[in-house]
Amino acid sequence: MATKPLELQPDDGKVLTSAIARIAEFWGLTNPKLGAILGVSESTASRLRSGKAQLDPQSKSFEAAQFLLRLFRSLDALLGSDDMSARAWLTTANLDLDARPIDLVDSFKGLITVCDYVDAHRARV
Structure with a gap:
């Protein structure tokens, strides 16, 4: 039996x-960093953070989010919900990725690469 793809709900952008x-x-x-990751302006990132705007489920920024x-x-699962460790991992040079992960996530390709890298390490655990 074929399954239907998940349909977006009205509150998905808000959540x-x-x-x-x-x-x-x-x-x-920072707002500039968040904006770079999501592909939106610094001011839009600020509005998203303050709750004055929300991501459009049909947008590329929603997909990046x-x-x-x-x-x-x-990272939360891999590092046991230790936000400081996650932050340190993101900002430390990674030999496998040949960069700091936080520097790679500014591009969609880099974000996917970092996600895949972390998921591959999670699979080993």
């Missing part, structure tokens, strides 16, 4: 926006 705002706070992401949430959840 994901709230989660991204919390991730930005946990990881100490989903990957950022995936990365957060993967």
